Amino acid sequence: MKFLLSLGVFLLMCISAQSQKVKIIEETTSLPIVGAIIYNESKATSVMSGIDGVAKLGQFSSDDWVFIEHLLYETSSFKLSAILEKTIFLKPKIEGLDEIVLSASKFQQSKRDIPQKIISISAKSIAFSNPQTSADLLESSGNVYIQKSQMGGGSPMIRGLSTNRLLITVDGVRMNNAIFRDGNLQNVISIDPFTIQNTEVTLGAGSVVYGSDALGGVMSFYTQNPQLSTSDTLSFKANAVVRYATANKEKTGHLDLNFGLKKWAFYSSVSYTDFDDLRMGSHGPSEYLRPEYVRTIDGADLMVANINPLIQMPTGYDQINFLQKVRYKPQEDWTFDLGLYYTTTSDYSRYDRLIRYKGDHLRSAEWNYGPQRWFMGNIQVTKLSSNSNLYDKIQATMAYQNFQESRMDRDFGKPKRNIREEAVDAISANLDLEKQLGTKTELFYGLEYIYNQVASSGSEEHIGTGTAFPTVSRYPNGSNWQSVAAYTSLKYKPNPKFVFQTGVRYNHVVLHADFTENNAYLNLPYTKTKINTGAFTGTAGVNWNPNQMLALKLNASSAFRAPNIDDIGKVFDSEPGAVVVPNDYLQPEYAYGLELGIKFNIENKVILDMATYYTLLDNTLVRRDFTLNGATEIMYDGELSTVQAIQNAAESRIYGLEVGLMVNFTEALKLKSDYNIIGGREEDDFGNRTPLRHAAPRFGATHLIWQRKKLHVDAFATYNSELSNNQLAPSEQGKGYMYASDANGNPYAPCWHTLNFRTQYQFNKAISLTASLENITDQRYKTYSSGIAAPGRNLIFSLKYTL
Template identity: 25%
Template sequence: MRSILFLTIGLALSSPLLAADAANEMASTETVAADSASPEAEGETPLEAVQVTATRAAKSNFEVSGAVSVVGQDEIRERAALTVADYLRAQPGAFIQATTPGQAIPIVRGLKGSEVLHMVDGFRLNTAFFRNSPNQYFALADAQNVGQIELVRGASSTLYGSDAMGGVVQILTPEERFEGNDWDGRGRVRAQYTTGDLSRVTRVTGAVGHERFSISAGVTAQDVGERQLGKDSDRVPHTDLSAWAADAKMLWAPAEGHELMLSAQYLEQPKTPRIDELVAGFGQTRPNSVEFYFQPQERQFAQARYTIVADAGWFDRAEFHLGYQKIVDDRRTREFGTVNRELEQNASRLRGATAAFNKEIGNHALVYGVEAYYDTIDSARQRLNLNSGALTVRSPRFPDGSTMDSWAFYLNDSISLAPRWQLDIGGRYSKFDIELPANAQGVGVKLEPDDLTGSAGLTFRATDVVHIVSNIGRGFRAPNVFDLGIFGDRPSNRFAIPNADLAPETVVTWDLGVKWDQPGWQAEAFVWKSRYKDKITSVETGELTESGRIIVTNRNVTELDLWGVEAGLRWYMSPSTEVFGVLNYTRGEETYAGDSYDADRIPPLNGRVGVLHRLTGAVSVEGYALYAARQDRLSPRDETDPRVNPAGTAGWNTLNARLAWDFADQATLGLRLENLADRRYREHGSGLDEMGRSATVTLDWAF
C-alpha cells in the first residue's frame, strides 16, 4: 500500500509546471558530453562515449591514452541508485565501500577518500577536512541529478592538482537546451520503490526556454527504511534515513559563441545513523556507541560558468568558473556507560575560481589554465549532561577558523607525432597556504608546501580499431586540516604535536592498456602499477611531556606498492542482444619502519557479467551477476576494524534481473530483481551486509 501511495504521489507531482527532460542533450563543465551511438546497458559504457575529464577537452574514450570509465544517461536511468557511488559499482577500476546506508565512496586503484579527487561540474568536492579513508561527503551530491559520471583511473594531478592520486571522479549534472526561437517546455518525473530497504525516491524536474536561454529546476525526496539482509533475516535497526535535495540551473547565450551558466544545488540528510558504531561488529560484544548520528549532513553549492568559443588568437575555447560550496558535518554521539552527549558543528566553506583554455596550433592541442581555492573550517563542540542538563564547551574537532588556500597553473600538450602516434605531456605547479590557529593546548601550525608534477601518455593507433596506450603520471596530496588539526591530548596516553615540515604525499603510476572499438565490439584492458611514497602517518618522537604522555607527530614515512588489472568488454551479438563483462583485480603492500604488510582496504577480485536482450522495440530483459572473490589479505588496521572479518571477507556472487517496458512515448516502467538467491554477503570493508532478495519498481516519464 505504501509503495502504491508513493507512486501515486509521484505521478501527481508531474504537472505541466514541472516539465523537464533529463534525457535531453547534456553539456558538461568543459563541453557537451554526448552519449554513445550504441545503446547502453548495465556494465561498462561503450568506449566511444565522449568524456571531458581526462584531458579537459571533449574526446571519446577510444581517442585518449588514459583509462576512463563513463557512466552515461541511459545507464543512470536504469540503475536504482541511492547514492552517486552506486553508479560506479563494478565499473572498470572502481570498488564501492559503504560504511553506512546512504553514504558510500569509490575505491580507485586501491586508493580512497582524499586520495581520490571528487568533483561536481568542474568544482572540487574535496575539502580541507576530507580524510584519506572512507568518508560520507560524496553522498552529498544528489544521485538523481546526474547526467554523466566520468572516472579517470590513475594519477591525474597534472590537470587537477591535490588529491588526484588514485584518479578523478566527476559528476556532470544535466543541462537543458532547446532549439528554435519559440519558448518551449518539457518535464520528467521519476519514482522508485525498493522492498529490500523500503526505500522510496521521487524526482521531479522542469525546464522552459528557447535556443539562447533556458532555466530548469528539480526536487528530490528520499526515504529509506530498515534494511533486510539475506537468508530471511530480520530488518536491521539504525539503517533508516531520509534526504531531500533541490537544484536550479540557467543557461544564457548573450552572443554567438558565448554562454553564461548559473547553477545552485542543495542536499540535506537530516539524521543519518552510523551503523558500525550502533550495531556490534566483528570482535565486539556490543557496539561502540548508544548514539552516533550525522545530524545533519548538508551541502550548499552555487556556481557561475562563462564559456567563450572563438578564434581569439591565444585560445579557441575559454571557460571561467566561480564557485562556492559549504559542507556541514554536524554530529551527535554518546558512548556506552556515560550520560554525556557530545554535540559537534563542523563546516567547510570552499570558494574557487578557475580559468581553462584550449588552443590548437598545427599538430599541437594545448590545454592550459589557472585556479585558486580558499577553504575555511568552522568547528565547535559541546557536551550535554543528560541528567543535569548542563552544557559545557569542549575543544572542537578542528581548530576553529583553520584555513587551506591554494593556487596553481598547468599546461598540457597533445601532439600528433605521426599518423599513428600521439604524445600527451603536461606539467603543473601548485602552492598551498595552510594555517591552523592554536587549540586549547596552545598548539597551532602554519605550512606553505608546494609541488611540481607532470605526466605523459602515448597512444599507438595499431589499426583503425585497436589502440595501444601507456601513461605515466605523478600525483600528490597536500596535507590538509584533517591531517594537521587534531593536536594536544590524545587517547592511549599520547600528546600530538604539529610537524611544520610535513610535505605532500606522492604517487607515481604507470599503466599499459589496449582499447578495441569496432562495430559489434568494444573492449579495454589495462595493467597498472603505483608507487605511493611519503604517506602521512602518526609516529612516536621518543619524547615525553612533563606529565608523562608519549609525544607523537605526523610524518611522511609510509610507502605503498600497488598494482592491478582492469578490463571491460561489450559484445553486440545481434541487433537485439548484448553481452558485457567487467573484471577488476588489485594488490597492495605497505612498508613502514622496515616492516612490510598487506595494504589497507584493498578490494578483492570483483566485477560483473551479463546479457541484455531486447524482446521487442518496447521491451527489454537483462540478466547479470555481480561477484567478488574472498579477501583475506588484510592490513593490521583491517584486522582490528569491526567492519572487517579478521578471518577475511568471504567471496560472493549475486544473480540479478531487470525488465523494462516503454509503455508510452518517453515513458518507461522498470522492474529490477536483485540477489535472487537471497544470499547473505558483505562488500569488503563495508559496515553492513547487503540486502537480501529485493525488488525495485521504477517509473520514468518524460513529456
Template identity: 25%
Template sequence: MKIVILLILFFWIPPALRAQDSDSLRTELLKQVNITANRHTESSLSTIGSVGIIKNLSNSSQPGSTTPDVLMGTTGVFMQKTTQGGGSPFIRGLTGNQTLTLIDGIRLNNSTFRYGPNQYLNTVDPFSLDRIEIYRGGGSVAYGTDALGGTIQLFTPTLAYASKTQAYGKVLARYGTSDMEKSIRVQGGIQRERLALQAGISVKKFGDVVGGDTTGRQTPSGYTDIDFDLKGKLKISENWNVILAHQSVNQRHVPVFYRYQLDQYALNEFDPQKRSLSYARLEGSTTKNLWSKITFITSYQTSQEGRNSQKIGENSLRKESDGIKTWGSSLNFQSQLGKNWTASSGVEVYYDKINSKRIDINQAEGSEISKRGLYPDGSAYLNYALYTLHQYRLNRWKVDYGLRYNGFHIKLNDRDLGTIKISPKAFVGNIGLAYQPSSFSNIYLSLNTGFRAPNIDDMGTLGIVDFRYELPAYDLRPERSYNFEMGYKIRSGSWAMGLALFQNYLNDLITREKVPGEQINGVDVYIKSNTEKAQIRGAEFEAEYHLTEYWRIYTSATYSYGKSVSNQEPLRRIPPVNGRVGLSFHRNQLTLTPEMLWAGAQKRLSAGDKSDNRIPEGGTPAWSIFNIRALYDWKILSLQVQAHNLFNADYRTHGSGINGPGRSLWIGLTANF
C-alpha cells in the same frame, strides 16, 4: 611476452570483424563517447589512459538511488560502505582524500576530507546528474591535489536552447521493498531561443537495510534526504554563454551503523549532513589560436557535518559540528598551437575557511561544556595552481604531456598551541604515448605523477576517529605517486575490449603512527607522519560482444595488489579481485539485464586491517550476487524494476560496516511530459 603476442594478435583482426558500427549494435563500451579527463574533449578510444563512463543517468535503468550505488560494479571502482548513508569509492586501491571528485569541473574535495573511507560522495543527488566519468590512475596534473588513485567527474545535464519556447517536466517515484526506499523526484524546465532553465527537487526516505540470509534488518541505518538543484543557461552572444547553477543537499539523522553494532553506542549519527554549491560559468570561443575557447568559473560551496554520539550507559552526549566554506575560481583556455598541436592551460584558486566546535552535554545534570572541535576553529586553507596540458598528433602517433605547479598556504589557529602556518608546494607532470594501428584500436604507455598536499584533517585532528584517538601533526609534506600504465583498447563491429596494467609507486604517505604506551580514556593514541612507502599494481579488463542485434554480453574484472614497502606487509584496505558479468536484451521499448556482481575473498590483511573491527577475523569472505534489471518505455511513461540479490546472499564489501541488501525489489516509475 604473452602480453605482446596478445596485442599483436589484436592488430591482425580478421576483416570480417572490422565491420562499421551501426547504431543498433552500439553499446556503452562500443560507442565513441567524448570525455574530458584531461580538460579537453576527446573520444574514450583515443584517450591515453583508462576511463569509464556512465551515461544518461536520468533516462536509464541504472540501479540505486545514491551516487555510490550507481558506481557499484563499474570497472576499476570498488565501493566501500561504512553505513547506508555513505559510500567511498576505491580506485586502484586508494580512497577518501587520495581520490578526487569534481562536480561540473569544481572540486568537491575540501581541506577536511578524511583519509580512508568517507561519506561525501553520498551528498551528491544522482537524480540531478547526467553522466559520470572515472579517470583511473590520473588527474593530478589536470585537476590538482588528491588524485593519487584517480578522478571521478560528476556532470549535471547540459541545457539546450530551442527555436520556439518549450516547457517540459518529469516526475519520478521509486520504492524498495521492506520500506528500504521511498523516493520522489519532480523536475521541470523551459527552453527558449536564448535562455534555458531547469529545476528539480528530490525527497528520499531510506529505511533500515534488510540484509540477506540470516542478517535481517540492520537497525538503525535509515535516514532522510532532501535535495534541490537549479540550472540556467543564457546566450549573451553567438559565441558566448553564461551558466548559473545551484544545488543543495540536506540529510538528517544518518546513523553510522557499525558503531551501534560493534562499539556499544546508544547514538552515533551524522546530523545534519549538508552541502550546497553555487557557481557561475562563462564560456565561449574566439578566432584567436592561442585562446580558441575560454572558460571561467567562480563558485561558492558550503559543507556542514554534524556528529552526535553517546555511549550505552553514559550520561554524556557529544555534539560536534564542522562547517567549511569554500570559494573557488578557475580560468581555462584552449589553444591551437599548430596543425596537430593543441593545448589546455589555466589557473585556479580555492580558499577554505573552517568552523569547528564541540559541546558535551551531561543529560543527568543538564549542564554543557564547550570544548575544542575536531579541527582548530577558524583555520584557513589556500590552494592555488598553474597548469598546462598538451596533445600532439602525427599520423597514427599521439603524445600527451603536461605540467602543474601547485602551492598551498595553510593556517591553523589551535587554541592550545597557537597559530601554525605552513606553505607546502608541489610540481607534477605527466607524459603519454599512443599508437593507433587503425581507427578502431589504440595501444598506449603513460606516466602520471601525482600528489596530495596535507590538509586540515591531516594536521589538525584532535579526538576520536574510527577506533583511535588522534593528535594534531604540523610538520607534514605532500604525498607523492608515480603511476606507470600500459593499455590496449579496441572498438570494432560487434565487440569491444579494454585492458590496462598499472604499477603505482607511493612515497611520503601520511599514515597514523601509534604513540607507544599512550592511551586516553582507554583508547590508543595516534599521530600522523610521512613515514610510509608503498606499491600498488594491478590489472583492469572489460569486454562486450553483441551476440545478435538484440542481445549482448559484457564482463569486467579488476585486480589490485598493494604492499607497504616500509612495513613489509599488505597495504591497508586493498580491495579483493572483483568484477561483473551480464547479459543485456534490448528491443523496441524493452531492456532486460540479468547481471552478477562478485568479489573474491580478501585475506591479505595489514596490521590496521586486523585491528579494524569491521573486517572479520581472517579476512572478508568472497561473495556474489545476482540481479535483474528491466526497463520498459511506453509513450510518456517509463517503468524500471530491479530484482536485487535473487539468492538472498549475505555479503559485505571489504572494509564496510554494513551488509548489502538481501533479496529485494526496487520499482521506479517515471513520467515525462
C-alpha cells in the same frame, strides 16, 4: 483579387515551411535524441534537434543532401525530400571510442585520444541501473569499489586508493575540501543521481589538470544542462519519477522541469528519499546478524532483543536534493551558466560504531552523524570560438561551497553526549583555455585558486539536565587552507593513428592552523602551525591505433597530495582506546604511476580491453603511534587512549590488472564483463611490510543484455573474492566486529556473489517502467571494509512520466 491570391501563396509557403521538419529518435529505445546536428554538404546550413527530438528544416533547399550527426550515434545521410515529415532512427555506436569526454582537459576531446582509461556513464545508463545514491552509481561502472560504514554512505576505492586520495568534481568544481579525511567519506551521496547528465571516472592520477588529491582517480559528475528552444516559442519538458525498494523500504520522488527560450533556459529539480532500516540477506556469516540493539527509555539505556536479526537497526534516514540551473546564450559561441545546488540529510547512525561490544554490552548507546549539508553556487562563462592569439576557447568558473557535518556519540550507560560540529566555506576560481597551434597540435592551459575556511566546535551535553560545556573540537577552529596553481598540457596528433599528450603543473599550498582553543584540553607544545609547500607534477602518454583491430595506450604520471587540516590538526577517537592528535610536521605525499592499456576489436563483435598499472606512493601519510609531551597515552572523552597522529611514515606499492570484455552476438544481444585485480604492500620506516588498507579484493561483474525497441533486459552477476586474515591490513585485523571469523577465530572477509535481473519497458514516449530484482538468492555479505551488510533480496521498481 491579386491581393487574395498573393495572400494565399504566402500562407501556403508559411505552412510548407512549418511542415518541413523531421523527428530523430534512438533505434533501440524509440526515445527522442536531443542535440543531433543536421547540416548540408557545404556545412553552410545547420540545425539542431530539440528536447522532443524534432528539428525544423525550412532553412534547407529541397534538393539538399543532408547529414545527421550525434556524438553517441552513427552518422546518417539522406536526401532532404526523403526525410521530410518522417521519423529517423539513429543507431548507437557499438563502443564508445568516438565518445567525447570533458574531464581530461576541461574541454571536449575524443576518448580515443586520451592515454588514460576513462569510464563514461550516461544519463540513460543511470536511469536503467536505477541507483539509490551516487555511490551506487559509481559501483555500477564495474571499476569502482564502494565501502559503506552505514546506509547513509558510500566511500569509493579506485586502484588501491580512496578517500582524500581521490578527487570528486561537480560541473568542473572540485568538491574535496580541507577536512576530507583518510577515513571513509560519504560526501559523494550529496550528488543527486537523477540530475546527472554524464559521469566520467578517470582511472589513475589526474593532478596536472586537477591538482592536489587526484592520486588514484577523478570522479567527474556533470549535471543536466538547461535546454534552449530551437524555435521562437517556449519549449517545456518535465520528468516525474517515483521509486520503491523492498530491502530498505525506500520511497523516492523526483521532479524536474525545463523551460527553454531562444537565448534563455531554466532547469529545476527536486528529489526526496526516505529510507527505512536495511534488511540483510538470509544466507551468510552469522557474525553479521544484529541480535540486539540499545534503546533509551526514561533516561536509562537498555539492551533489547532484535525481533528480526536481519534488520540492521538503526540505519534509516532521509535526504532531499535541490538543483536550479540557468543558461543564457546570447550568441552561438558564448554561454553563461549559473548553478545552485543544495542537499541535506537527516541525522543518521554510523552503524559500524553501534555494533561494537565492550564486555557483555554494546559499547555505544548512540553514535550519529548530524545532517550532512552541501550548498554550491557556481557561475561559468564559456566562449568556444575566438580569433585571439592566446586562445580559441576559454572557460572561467567561479564557485562558492558550504559544507556542514557533525558527530554525536554517547557511551552505553553514560549521561554525557559528545557533540562535534564542523563547517567549511570554500571559494574557488578557475580559468581554462585551449589554443590550436596548428593542424596537428593543441595547447591546453589554465590557472586555479582555492580558499577553504574551517569552523569547528566541541561540546559535552548532559542528556538528563540538557546542560552543555565546551570541550576539544575535532579541528582547530578558524584554520584555513589555500592553493594556487598553473598548468599546461600539449596534444600532438600527427596522423589519425597516433596521439601524444604531455603536461605539467605547479601547485603551491599554504595552510594555517591555530590550536589556542584546543590547547586548554590538549596542552600541545605549540599554539600555531603553518605549511608552505609547492609541488611540480607531470604526465606523458601516447595512444596508438595502427588499425581498426588494435589500440595501445601508454601513460606515465606523477601526482601529489598536500596535507590538509584533517591531516595536521584533527583530534578524534580513531578506534576504541586510541586518539589521533595534531602533528605540525607534515610534507606532501607523491604518487608515481605507469599504465599500459591494450584493446582488441574484432569486427565490432568481440572487444577485449585490458589495462595494467603500477603506482609508487612515496612519503605516504598514515596513522601511527605518537607521543604528546612525551606521553604515549592521554585521557580523551573520559577514556585512557593511546596517542596517534598522521605521519609521513610509509611507502606504498600498488599494482593491478583491469579486464573488460564485450561480445556483441547480435544488434540486440550482448555480453559485457569487467574484472579487477588489485594488489600491493605498504612499507614503514622500519622495513615492515603490510597489506594495503584500501586495496579491494578481486571483484567484477558480468552482464547479459538484450535491448530491442521498447524493452531492455539485463541479467547479471556480481562477485568478490575472499581476503584472508593475513591479507587484511593491520588496522582492519583489529576490527573483528565488522568481519566474519575464520576457523581460527580471526577476522576475514569471505568471498561472495549475487545474481540479479533488471528490466526497463518504454510503454510510450511518456511512460516507462524500470524494475530490478537484486541478490535473488538472498546472500548475506559485506563489501570489503564495510560495517554494514549489503541489502538482501531486493525488489526495486520505478515509474517515470515524461511530459
